[in-house]
Amino acid sequence: MKLILKEYLASLRERGDLDKSVLPNLLAEIGLNVLNTPMIGTRQNGVDIAAVGKVKGEDIERFLYLFCIKAGNVTRSDWEGNPQSVRPELNEIRDVYLNANVAKEHADLPVKICLCCGGEIEETVLMNWAGYTKQHTTDKIHYERWNGDRLADLMMRSLLARELLDEGPRGDFQKAVAMVNEPGACYEYTSAFLRGLLLDAQELPEKAQLLRLRQAYICINAITAWALEAKNLESIYKVSELGMLLCWHVVRKSLPEDKKPTKFHRSLHALMDQFVKLHLTCSELYLAKTAFAHAHKRHALSVAVRSREAVDVNLAMFELLGRVAIRGIWTATLALNQAESDSEFAQAMAESTQRSLDVIVELINNNPTLHSPFKDDHMIEIALVMYLAQLTDSVPRFVPWLTSVGEKTTFALLLNSNYPTAHRDYVDLLNHPASNDDEYRSEACSGSILYPYLFVWLANTGTEEEKFGFCERLKEMLPNCTYQAWLPDEDTEELIWQGETYHGVCVTDLSPQNGLNEVAKMLNLAIDNCPDINSISAVRFGLVPMFLAACRHYRLPIPPHFWFTSS
Template sequence: MKLIIAEYLRTLRERDELDRLLPDLLVEMGYKLVARPQTGNRQYGVDIAARGENDDGQEELLLLVVKRGDIGSSEWDTKPQSVRQSINEIFDVYLRSHLEPRDEELPKHIVLVTNGELKQTVLANWCGLVSEYEDKAKIEFWGIDTISSYVEEYLLDEHVFHDDDRHDLRRALALSGDSEYNRKDLHRIFRRALDLDEKGNLTEESKTGKNLLKAMRIVNLSAQIYANWSLLKDGDSRQGLLALERALLWSWHRIQLTDSNKDVVKGPFTSIWSSYTRYIPEYFSRLMPYYFTPNSLSRSPTYGGAETSLVAFEQIGFLASFAVFMALQPISPNQDSEREYWFQQLNSACDALVAFIDNNGICTSPCLDSHSQDITLALFALMLAGRIEFAQGWLKRLFRNIDYSYKSKNYVPIAIESLEDLPDEGGWLGDHASKRMMEMSWTLATIAGWCVILDLEDVYKALVEGATQDYPNTCIQLWHPEDDFYQHLYFRPAHFVSGVSQAPIELPPSIEEYKKQMMQILESDFAKAISGSPAVKSRLLGLDFIAFRHFSTPVPPATWYGILRQENDLDS
């Protein structure tokens, strides 16, 4: 386990990663934090300050100097904010002007912390520095081996990280490179730590207070170890992404079952949120070249089978949910630069989404009816980024191919999730799709709704004609949530245990009439059912969209129908 932890720690950056883990470690070691890492403020050598008892039981002031990687000659005294400069600043400035009165008389303990090692080339310099200041402070070095030991002892001790957890984590790491692995071993760790049974209910003896906070740190640390491991040696970054999402969603689900929401949100959950936010660029960097490469999924613009379609729409869902997640990030008041940064991230994700769709013709041929969810997420993201013209063009191409598939009974978006039936009965191998595969469709209802939002009257009329004349036996329907929706959304596919189907949907002849029906949904109990989102109340708006995609829960129609209300407000 120590080797696994060390490998994980080596991947952490100094800012926003290593310096976020260390405060949690110090708290578990019995220290009380005095100062946390701050970006943009001059810290005069000290990254983290804490107060607590040393090994002799005497209270001391602990000052951490955090660096990344090995400490050699260039890191010692040649770069800005080098080790020697930082420690000199502590004695010249910090200890003279930045101490609280109660800390002035306490023994000072300065620790250089790094997720690397102290190289032999600077060992003599280090010993000289320690000797120079030994009458003023105790100076220590914590390298990768020391931090790994402390993490294992204090964050993964036998009272929290049991033998079963260690076994499951080792197995999960061993299988992380398998794209078909379902991460069930990692999920068991999460459920045990969060006191959740397989249905998302609390177990009989559930943790509260500090024990719950510690449990959430274990979930975060386990997910981060797994995610970083999946990036090593050309691993499967998708596995790491899904692991962090599950940790994020299940932790939020657990928070909704406890009374100590505020304490949890401010601490470990914020760390999980930050871990996921930082991982998204890592995932992007792996796949970005493929998004902008023509025919990156197949050998030619016209080639593509069911497996290619599955990959294509999964990536569309990923890109879209990332875009929405970044567009809806919580932003502090009067932080225009922060708002501009997240808007740029939204546009970057949408640039990749547009390029990916344009470069791969299969992106207009969904093989599953449930891909309607990915289509909705993508159109919603494109609307947020103002890519209206592209959204209209893509929806036209989608309808052209889907309309053809229903008319010809080939390449139909099948209405069940059994992929074994897809080649034989879905018409993806040249044969006609079976009646069973065409008996219902969310996709057609999704296209109808977006035709209204994007003002595509000609496409809507063609859809009505096809539904009444060419495939009249296909039941067009949508799913709407009910009041217990948020009890399930963050733990599992919510539409299997909550909500009702609107079926069959009879598309009226004119687009204006269907628009009136959509507006009625916005005034109904279905819209009220989604108005109480705990994520929205906590300004974590993007979390719901991650949950929709992660668990393949359809985006509630009232969520995207709401664009109509905004358009009406603008018109008025």
């Protein structure tokens, strides 16, 4: 375990990884109160992180800890040569920070100035370090080296110690790291590790909850770092999204809605923020190499699936479509939430949202398979795209696509060619359609969430001819299909974040043959009588993307509350 952690620490970048992700969590867990973390664009006066307190099991008295952080190994060229080198920053701490930046309540504390790196201080620098620290050590100012070995020891002792990280989660974590080259195995072991660590964390005392979340975050960071090094982008996306959802499962009950937040609440909020940022970072890395880079090229992404089977291409392309859409929903929501408090950030999020919209249009135009979903639950991806379109007033860009999907999926029934099926097993999908018999078609399409969704949109945006043809083809080919929708119930909030799918309310009798008025009446009645969407924690806290991400991740239908929200 220590070797794994040392390799992980050595691979971290200074900005954004070691100083903002790993070290603050570690310092909090070993007994220090973190006073500040680095901000880009502001003068640090040599100090990347300041903390105060006693390191558990080491310090007898309280110290003011000042960390100068460097990524990887500290080499001869890192020691001196430019203002960001080690020696100039150590001088700045002594000459500027200690004289101008220390708060009154900490002014009388002894000081420890720590040179911190994820790797090692190389032998060519050790003599310089020894001479410098001997010259400047006083009764009040002390110097320490915090290299990768010390950080790994502290993590083993305080975050990932044997008695804190049980044998089951520890073994699954090590297996996940070992299998970073295999997306499926890496995800399964990570899922087992996270569930063993987090599913019962809600019942623990506050400190234990924070410890479990920090353990999970550090380990997910390690897994994604190695998966990225192994160029396994699939794993970094799925693992980071799963971590975010399970983290929310822990923090959702403890976040205050009306009462004043405590230190514990602020720590929970900060950890949740880190999980979301990690997933959005992994999402950006994944999409930068896939959709963002190649969506504009005709068939490029479809060919990249490298399969002769049409079903493989279809599944992969709809998966990609859903990931671009959910990222756009995240950035659009963040832009709206931060419009007043941080206009610069909101503008950046709005630009990212526009990029996602443009890429979705390119994906659809350059990969015709996206007009012909093979699975009925591809309604999820289609609904996410249209929800994003409504958030951004971009519906007209996607109406032709919806019309095309409605036409092709129903004509596929007439042709007995890859029409959407309720089957989810890969072998069943590979052999679909296995027969032209009415009996087989009735079984393969025993229920549908896709066709009611398409009908609602066609009835509102399509022509009478398009709507009539759509309904007539369904009437002829699927007379016994149960057209339905899913809504959350009172159990959904407790179960959805951990991946349970046996909850919610199924509304039937949404047949397009009944007409829009009757379908709309049934949907509105269901929405009025099933108000449990309002008890979903993510919805209450303004994090609708979290709920939609859970639906997509665990393959639950998008509820009708998010179908057609335009007036």
